[in-house]
Amino acid sequence: HVAVLDFGSQYTQLIVRRVRELGYFAKLYALEDFPNIGKPGAIILSGGPKSTSEPDAPDLDFEALNGFGVPVLGVCYGMQLLNIKFGGSVKASNRREYGPATLVPGESSGLYEGVSKNSQVWMSHSDTVENLPACAVVIAANQHGTPVSLKWDERFYGIQFHPEVTHSHEGNRILHNFLLTAGELAPFHIEDFKRELIEGIKQTVGSKQVVCGVSGGVDSTVLAVLLHEAGVNVRAIYVDHGLMRKDETAEVQNNFHRMGVEIETIDASERFLGALAGVADPETKRKIIGELFIDTFWDAVGDAEMLAQGTLYPDVIESASNAKSKASKIKTHHNRVDRILELQAQGKVLEPLAELFKDEVRALGASLGIAHDILWRHPFPGPGLAVRCPGDITVEKLDIIRECDAIFIGKLKEHGWYEKVWQAYAGLIPVKTVGVKGDERSYEWSTNLRAVISDDAMTADWVELPSQILRETSNRILNEVKGINRVLYDISTKPPASIEWE
Numbered sequence: 001h002v003a004v005l006d007f008g009s010q011y012t013q014l015i016v017r018r019v020r021e022l023g024y025f026a027k028l029y030a031l032e033d034f035p036n037i038g039k040p041g042a043i044i045l046s047g048g049p050k051s052t053s054e055p056d057a058p059d060l061d062f063e064a065l066n067g068f069g070v071p072v073l074g075v076c077y078g079m080q081l082l083n084i085k086f087g088g089s090v091k092a093s094n095r096r097e098y099g100p101a102t103l104v105p106g107e108s109s110g111l112y113e114g115v116s117k118n119s120q121v122w123m124s125h126s127d128t129v130e131n132l133p134a135c136a137v138v139i140a141a142n143q144h145g146t147p148v149s150l151k152w153d154e155r156f157y158g159i160q161f162h163p164e165v166t167h168s169h170e171g172n173r174i175l176h177n178f179l180l181t182a183g184e185l186a187p188f189h190i191e192d193f194k195r196e197l198i199e200g201i202k203q204t205v206g207s208k209q210v211v212c213g214v215s216g217g218v219d220s221t222v223l224a225v226l227l228h229e230a231g232v233n234v235r236a237i238y239v240d241h242g243l244m245r246k247d248e249t250a251e252v253q254n255n256f257h258r259m260g261v262e263i264e265t266i267d268a269s270e271r272f273l274g275a276l277a278g279v280a281d282p283e284t285k286r287k288i289i290g291e292l293f294i295d296t297f298w299d300a301v302g303d304a305e306m307l308a309q310g311t312l313y314p315d316v317i318e319s320a321s322n323a324k325s326k327a328s329k330i331k332t333h334h335n336r337v338d339r340i341l342e343l344q345a346q347g348k349v350l351e352p353l354a355e356l357f358k359d360e361v362r363a364l365g366a367s368l369g370i371a372h373d374i375l376w377r378h379p380f381p382g383p384g385l386a387v388r389c390p391g392d393i394t395v396e397k398l399d400i401i402r403e404c405d406a407i408f409i410g411k412l413k414e415h416g417w418y419e420k421v422w423q424a425y426a427g428l429i430p431v432k433t434v435g436v437k438g439d440e441r442s443y444e445w446s447t448n449l450r451a452v453i454s455d456d457a458m459t460a461d462w463v464e465l466p467s468q469i470l471r472e473t474s475n476r477i478l479n480e481v482k483g484i485n486r487v488l489y490d491i492s493t494k495p496p497a498s499i500e501w502e
């Protein structure tokens with residue numbers, strides 16, 4: 001495998017991702033773990049926020065590094081550190097170079113084989129290498145002739161820019177060229193990864209019972225099926241908060257049943273809808289749902305021997321500003337309450353997907369035999385339809401949303417557009433407007449259709465759906481859904497709008 005050593009850069013996990021995209025198995029290691037990094041075929045030192053001249057600058061045992069006898073690539077901070085190790089120096093600076101630069105590869109190609117002459121690369125650093133040791137060869141410079149890439153010997157390479165970010169246009173090729181210098185590297189096959197995961201789970205869990213929450217979403221489904229596949233005594237708990245889509249609970253139950261994993265459904269709709277009655281403020285609604293969800297889930301769990309969570313790699317972050325915080329530190333997010341932290345401290349929390357990116361989780365799911373439809377489901381928010389129903393929530397409103405949504409999603413699927421959009425739904429605008437239905441005047445609510453594309457949910461763009469889909473959806477909703485006399489299409493980007501309405 002390729003070992004990526006984490007010096008704390010915000011881009012470190014991207015290096016892992018790129019290497020895996022290139023088809024090789026990569027793993028991220030915290031510096032504290034060095035040199036316990038198994039038997040890597042190549043090592044990449046990541047960038048980092050510190051300056052090599054700072055007293056507590058991250059360092060590593062060069063003897064040990066050299067002792068692996070494999071190619072080493074230092075990126076940014078990693079390159080500066082290597083330059084020092086080879087007897088050169090680094091110039092500290094408090095001015096940061098951030099943004100695009102032009103790459104001018106030198107004569108001896110190697111890392112830059114096949115890379116075009118004035119390719120854009122992305123810089124993000126303050127320190128730079130100053131004195132080069134006698135052994136160093138400059139293998140690429142920027143447009144001003146400043147060295148941006150070094151080779152100290154046949155195995156040690158350095159790159160000042162960040163080949164792992166997409167703004168470095170030929171970054172993948174450069175990384176690939178480096179990996180080629182390593183000869184035979186272990187390929188990344190999700191099948192092998194699955195086998196390793198299952199072995200690991202068996203060892204950690206033994207005969208203990210493992211509880212996990214399932215929602216019908218991709219991550220929790222893959223998690224539950226993986227545990228099941230590993231022969232674990234798993235209790236999969238599904239909380240129905242009454243804010244699910246049309247027929248969703250039955251579908252989730254069926255899906256799991258077909259996969260041989262029985263789920264325990266907690267029907268808590270009355271409890272949730274009771275607590276939400278008359279509440280119109282979005283934040284209050286979210287708070288009620290969040291707290292009730294946790295209570296309901298933990299009531300059902302009782303005394304858990306172990307808890308499994310579908311945490312993915314992107315949730316596992318290192319913080320650039322905190323030297324102690326490394327990739328193994330988990331970002332605090334909504335489902336990480338005290339109870340979970342307590343279990344975690346006792347080593348009772350299992351997060352088998354924590355090394356995987358979303359697309360890898362899907363590949364894992366497919367190799368576990370999970371149906372394509374389930375793996376490519378749109379994201380659905382924890383608070384469910386509540387965030388698509390502005391103002392207070394009633395069963396009547398929820399039922400209207402369910403009908404409109406089912407029609408819209410059905411049309412997207414029928415026309416082959418469901419998987420072209422990242423997320424889509426119909427919501428409710430509980431404002432009455434005048435219309436005519438038959439011979440009568442109507443005075444009814446509107447539904448808003450929303451379809452967006454996004455990479456990471458942080459930004460989103462609305463989708464120009466074919467008008468035929470919109471027309472057919474609108475016709476059916478207006479004909480079939482009681483209480484709606486107007487269909488609107490939401491053409492707001494995020495920002496400034498959000499994807500959901502609350």
Ligand code: XMP
Binds near residue numbers: 387
């Ligand atoms: P917004 O509305 O913030 O949504 O643009 C971004 C993405 O996050 C989903 N979302 C949530 N997911 N719990 C979740 O698990 C939540 O409370 C929540 N709120 C929004 C939303 O569906 C979209 O994909």
